[in-house]
Amino acid sequence: MAGINAQAIKELRERTQAGMSDCKSALTEAEGDMEKAVEIILKKGLAKSAKRAGASATEGEVRAAVAADRRSATMVEVNIQTDFAARNDAFRQFVGDVLAAAEKAPEGADVSQLSIGGKPVADVATELTARIGEKVAVRRWDRVSIPAGKHGVAHAYVHLGGKIGVLVAVETSSQAVAEHPEVQKLVEDTAMQAAAMSPLVLRRDEVTEELKAKQKEIFEAQLREDPKPKPEAAWPKIIEGKFNKWYSEVALLEQESVEAASRGVSLTIDKLREAAAKAAGGEVTLTRFVRYERGEGIAKKEDDFAAEVAKMAAS
Numbered sequence: 409m410a411g412i413n414a415q416a417i418k419e420l421r422e423r424t425q426a427g428m429s430d431c432k433s434a435l436t437e438a439e440g441d442m443e444k445a446v447e448i449i450l451k452k453g454l455a456k457s458a459k460r461a462g463a464s465a466t467e468g469e470v471r472a473a474v475a476a477d478r479r480s481a482t483m484v485e486v487n488i489q490t491d492f493a494a495r496n497d498a499f500r501q502f503v504g505d506v507l508a509a510a511e512k513a514p515e516g517a518d519v520s521q522l523s524i525g526g527k528p529v530a531d532v533a534t535e536l537t538a539r540i541g542e543k544v545a546v547r548r549w550d551r552v553s554i555p556a557g558k559h560g561v562a563h564a565y566v567h568l569g570g571k572i573g574v575l576v577a578v579e580t581s582s583q584a585v586a587e588h589p590e591v592q593k594l595v596e597d598t599a600m601q602a603a604a605m606s607p608l609v610l611r612r613d614e615v616t617e618e619l620k621a622k623q624k625e626i627f628e629a630q631l632r633e634d635p636k637p638k639p640e641a642a643w644p645k646i647i648e649g650k651f652n653k654w655y656s657e658v659a660l661l662e663q664e665s666v667e668a669a670s671r672g673v674s675l676t677i678d679k680l681r682e683a684a685a686k687a688a689g690g691e692v693t694l695t696r697f698v699r700y701e702r703g704e705g706i707a708k709k710e711d712d713f714a715a716e717v718a719k720m721a722a723s
Contacts, residue, residue: 419442420442450630469494470483472484483698502524558579562577573603578695606701609660612655662677665680
């Protein structure tokens with residue numbers, strides 16, 4: 409059946425950490441559909457969580473910059489086909505030019521129409537594609553900023569040489585609070601936390617109703633698959649507990665701090681925010697974060713060696 413091969417089983421296993429036979433069964437049940445197979449694994453309770461698709465689907469670079477006054481930070485993702493080409497000096501220069509254009513752009517501007525040397529970004533990308541011999545695509549850009557009249561700081565963090573990038577904005581009750589060492593440390597640690605732990609939202613009330621409904625289906629399916637099923641009357645309370653645990657994984661403010669854990673302390677990001685505010689003697693609010701992972705959500709074409717051999721043999 410199409411989609412059920414060693415490569416697909418390997419990918420499903422990497423994303424869910426479920427056993428090989430379970431992965432094969434899930435793919436068979438899903439008729440080769442990877443996303444459905446992930447959901448089947450989750451519903452059967454064979455995995456606690458699953459990685460989002462496309463973490464390394466394409467090559468290229470995520471790059472970010474912070475404004476001189478530290479009131480805004482901008483990030484871009486530019487893709488190319490191979491890691492080798494991503495190290496090309498011309499490509500790296502292009503990424504820098506795109507970022508510089510994005511830093512000057514108004515919020516929500518179409519990145520392909522920004523200007524580099526008087527030409528639209530899309531045209532420059534096409535010219536670079538012809539020179540390098542690989543498709544170059546400027547995928548997206550974003551910015552976090554501190555509104556006029558408010559105090560705070562914006563920060564950017566790029567991990568693994570451009571594979572992951574994070575922007576963080578923090579508003580404070582005064583500029584002195586924003587510049588306090590504990591607040592500066594909070595901002596840096598929060599950006600690294602977001603890079604490492606892949607939160608979906610800043611706070612739980614930002615989770616969409618659609619996503620909550622889908623997660624509830626998964627929890628109910630897990631309860632049905634339980635070898636020792638609980639009475640259905642007890643399900644609402646159990647599901648509530650499951651949701652609270654899930655929120656602690658997907659909401660940045662509720663995540664356990666990786667940095668604090670390295671010191672043997674168990675604190676959420678929100679608790680660290682409270683501690684930083686107290687140390688600085690003012691108010692500190694995490695207002696927004698943006699996380700890019702290079703190629704996430706883009707399907708990557710996998711070479712089918714067996715098919716190529718068969719094709720050659722037939723010719």
